Each structure stands twice: as structure tokens, then as C-alpha cells.
Amino acid sequence: MPTAAVSMAERKDAGVVIVGAGQAGADLTGALRQQGYTGAITLLGDEPHAPYRRPPLSKAFLSGEASVDSLYLKSTEAYARQRIDCRFGIGAESIDRGQRSLRLFDGTTVPYEHLVLATGGRARRLSLPGANHPNVHYVRTIEDIVRLKEQLLPRKRLLIVGGGYIGLEAASIGIKKALEVTIVEAMPRVLARVTAPEMSAFYERAHRAQGVTILTGVGVHALEGDPWVDRVVLSDGTRLPVDLLIVGIGLVPNTELAEAAGLEISNGIVVDASTRTSDPAIYSIGDCSNHENTFLERHVRLESVPNASEQARICAAAICGKPVPAGAVPWFWSDQYELRLQMVGLSEGYDATAIRGDPSKQSFLLFYMRGGTVISADAVNRAQEFMVSKRLVAGRVRATPAQLADESLALKSLLPQ
Numbered sequence: 001m002p003t004a005a006v007s008m009a010e011r012k013d014a015g016v017v018i019v020g021a022g023q024a025g026a027d028l029t030g031a032l033r034q035q036g037y038t039g040a041i042t043l044l045g046d047e048p049h050a051p052y053r054r055p056p057l058s059k060a061f062l063s064g065e066a067s068v069d070s071l072y073l074k075s076t077e078a079y080a081r082q083r084i085d086c087r088f089g090i091g092a093e094s095i096d097r098g099q100r101s102l103r104l105f106d107g108t109t110v111p112y113e114h115l116v117l118a119t120g121g122r123a124r125r126l127s128l129p130g131a132n133h134p135n136v137h138y139v140r141t142i143e144d145i146v147r148l149k150e151q152l153l154p155r156k157r158l159l160i161v162g163g164g165y166i167g168l169e170a171a172s173i174g175i176k177k178a179l180e181v182t183i184v185e186a187m188p189r190v191l192a193r194v195t196a197p198e199m200s201a202f203y204e205r206a207h208r209a210q211g212v213t214i215l216t217g218v219g220v221h222a223l224e225g226d227p228w229v230d231r232v233v234l235s236d237g238t239r240l241p242v243d244l245l246i247v248g249i250g251l252v253p254n255t256e257l258a259e260a261a262g263l264e265i266s267n268g269i270v271v272d273a274s275t276r277t278s279d280p281a282i283y284s285i286g287d288c289s290n291h292e293n294t295f296l297e298r299h300v301r302l303e304s305v306p307n308a309s310e311q312a313r314i315c316a317a318a319i320c321g322k323p324v325p326a327g328a329v330p331w332f333w334s335d336q337y338e339l340r341l342q343m344v345g346l347s348e349g350y351d352a353t354a355i356r357g358d359p360s361k362q363s364f365l366l367f368y369m370r371g372g373t374v375i376s377a378d379a380v381n382r383a384q385e386f387m388v389s390k391r392l393v394a395g396r397v398r399a400t401p402a403q404l405a406d407e408s409l410a411l412k413s414l415l416p417q
């Protein structure tokens with residue numbers, strides 16, 4: 001449906017409109033003000049909440065150690081102080097690029113001078129009959145966790161589908177809450193897409209030591225029971241009795257709004273190094289965007305808080321007409337039991353690894369190299385050396401596996417002097 005005509009003056013006054021009130025959208029509001037943007041900023045989100053942090057959803061909020069209030073990124077007063085017009089609980093339905101306006105699901109029209117799509121993603125669903133039963137859970141929103149927590153009770157049989165970060169973090173909370181936990185992973189090992197076999201083996205050992213059953217190389221074939229799933233049939237024919245399931249099989253980027261507006265989509269909304277889409281008035285940041293990363297020298301779609309914040313900073317600079325900062329090295333973290341995993345760089349295409357420290361003591365680093373250059377590092381309970389590793393990766397430092405593994409040699413000494 002065409003929207004009402006928007007005048008040039010209205011568009012200019014409309015300033016920046018951000019669709020998606022998540023980490024990236026919230027960080028952008030702050031970054032714009034920090035970089036001196038004085039125009040109007042509107043933050044629109046379809047969830048009935050102010051922007052909140054998602055990492056605790058599979059960690060302290062799931063375990064009950066963190067309250068809902070502690071999840072919010074900023075207070076509503078802080079948005080007011082920064083003159084951010086916040087509208088939560090309402091989604092954007094369509095974009096009229098010619099008019100530079102958005103149509104919302106309540107039928108209203110919002111003009112924009114700059115539009116930023118920070119629409120994130122949604123949990124990938126299991127496409128099997130029974131996948132919508134009330135004991136099949138996903139881990140993406142506050143509501144998902146509130147519902148899940150009611151069923152996360154001692155001695156219940158919890159089946160986790162997917163041995164990625166979310167599945168493993170949920171498993172550690174399941175154990176903490178005295179559930180019987182089984183992980184089913186279709187790949188031959190957990191964390192297969194993001195780490196080397198050594199790291200997968202370390203995490204499989206750590207979880208098994210806590211009592212988790214890990215089944216790899218098998219998928220979920222069918223869910224039995226109605227109206228609750230009470231049995232899961234695996235691809236090898238095994239039938240497992242269950243009380244509840246958590247599905248952690250990845251994210252689907254929310255690109256529909258951009259796609260319907262004719263923007264380029266390829267594994268996310270395609271943007272350049274300044275976060276601009278193929279329409280110069282429209283930007284995209286965070287989990288939904290496939291951005292040109294100047295450090296990696298290619299397009300990449302990343303799902304992490306540091307990436308959302310970094311892209312917000314870049315987008316703010318571009319909107320303010322300032323030089324766009326260079327793309328940062330990706331990094332990420334995950335907490336399971338007493339293990340803090342921090343990762344920097346992307347390890348794909350590595351041709352050598354080196355372990356520094358002793359995995360059996362639960363404190364070590366795994367370095368990934370390509371052609372003699374350090375391209376990535378995973379650190380378990382090694383926060384200080386992780387900071388140095390970030391600089392090794394960012395500086396594309398050359399080192400041998402023997403140097404990296406040698407704990408008598410300070411990692412710092414490998415940095416260019």
C-alpha cells in the first residue's frame with residue numbers, strides 16, 4: 001500500500017530512524033549522540049521491551065542468578081536524556097524507499113532521512129511435527145526464557161538439540177539445576193563450525209565430566225507425544241524419553257523487510273564497509289547484516305555483541321559524515337561451568353595450531369595459523385593472554401607454533417616492538 005506523501009522538510013526533520021531495538025540499535029543511539037549527531041533519532045522495536053542483553057539468556061538469566069532488570073542496556077531515562085524517541089512493541093511492516101518512509105503494523109507512517117535496519121535474527125526452528133509443543137524451547141527472547149525456566153526443574157530429562165554455544169551453555173545451566181542432560185549434535189563433534197577438533201574434544205570432556213550425555217553424528221528424526229513431546233527419535237533409530245527440549249540450531253537473519261524493499265540480500269542484508277546498503281539512505285548493522293569487513297577483506301555476517309557495537313560505531317560515523325573506522329577483528333565469548341572461553345579472529349582456513357598451557361588444568365590457549373601468521377585464538381580461562389592474543393591477530397603477527405606454545409616466552413614479546 002502506498003504511504004502518504006512526505007515532504008523534503010519532513011524527511012530532514014525525521015533524522016535517523018532505527019528499526020530493531022536490540023544491541024545494535026541501542027548502541028547506535030549512543031554512538032550517534034557521542035559522535036555529535038543532533039538531529040532526531042527514533043528507535044523502533046517489535047519486542048515489548050527496551051533493548052536488552054541477550055548473552056545472559058543462556059547464562060545467568062537462565063540459571064536465575066540475574067534478574068530481568070539487569071538485562072536492560074540502558075534505563076528509559078537515559079534514552080530520554082539523549083532525546084531518543086523510543087517506540088517499543090510495534091514492528092515496521094514495509095519501507096517506501098521513494099517516499100523515504102516506513103509503514104508500521106499499526107498503520108502509521110514514519111518518515112526518515114536515514115534508515116537503519118538493525119533487525120537481528122530469530123532462532124531457527126525444528127521443522128518436524130510436534131516442534132510447537134509447549135515443552136520445545138528456543139533461546140532468543142526474555143519470553144522464551146521465562147517459559148523455559150518454569151520447566152527447568154531438578155531430575156527432568158532435558159534434550160538439547162545442537163552442540164553450538166547456546167546448546168552447551170544451556171547444558172551447563174541444566175546441570176547446575178540438577179537436570180539429566182543429553183546433547184544431540186548432527187556434526188561429528190560439538191562446536192564443529194567454529195573451533196578445531198582439540199577445542200571440541202576439550203568441551204566434550206568438560207561436559208561429560210559434569211554428567212552430560214553427548215551424542216554426535218546423529219540428528220533428530222521425529223518428535224513423539226501429544227500435546228507434549230515425551231520421546232525423541234534420532235536418525236540412528238534410538239528413542240530417547242524426554243521431559244523438555246531446547247533447540248539451539250542457529251539463527252535466521254531477519255531480512256524480510258529489506259528484501260521486500262528490493263535491497264540486496266545474501267546471507268543477510270548486504271552492506272559496504274560503512275554499513276550502507278545498495279540504497280545510500282539505508283544502513284544495516286548487527287546480526288542481520290552481511291558487511292564488508294576491512295580487516296578480513298571480505299563480506300561476513302557475524303552474530304556477536306562486539307560486532308553489533310562495532311557496526312553501530314561505524315554506522316554513526318557514516319551518518320555523521322566522519323571518516324569510517326577500520327573494521328575490527330571479530331571476537332566473542334562463551335561461559336560454561338567455570339570455563340570462560342574467549343575467541344578472536346576467524347579460524348577457517350587454518351593450516352596449523354598450537355596449544356599454550358594445559359587443557360587438563362582448564363587454562364590454556366589454542367592458536368590458529370595460516371601460512372605462519374596468527375589468524376585466530378581461543379582462550380580458556382586466560383583473560384590476560386587473550387588481550388595479547390587480540391593484538392597478535394589484529395597485527396597479523398608471524399610466529400611459529402613452538403614460539404606460541406612456549407610458556408617461558410612472554411606472548412607480548414611476539415608483538416612488533
Ligand SMILES: Cc1cc2nc3c(=O)[nH]c(=O)nc-3n(C[C@H](O)[C@H](O)[C@H](O)COP(=O)(O)OP(=O)(O)OC[C@H]3O[C@@H](n4cnc5c(N)ncnc54)[C@H](O)[C@@H]3O)c2cc1C
Nearest residue numbers: 020022023024046054055091092119120286287303304305
Ligand atoms: C542466548 C544467546 C546467547 C548469546 N551469547 C553471546 C555471547 O556470549 N557473546 C556474544 O558476543 N554474543 C552472544 N550472543 C549474540 C548477541 O546477543 C547478538 O549478536 C546480538 O544481540 C545482536 O544484536 P542485534 O541488535 O543485531 O540483534 P537483536 O538483539 O536480535 O535485536 C534485533 C531486534 O529487532 C527486532 N525486529 C526485527 N524485525 C523488526 C521489525 N520489522 N520491526 C521492529 N523490530 C524488529 C527484533 O525483535 C529484535 O528485538 C548471544 C545470543 C543469544 C540469543
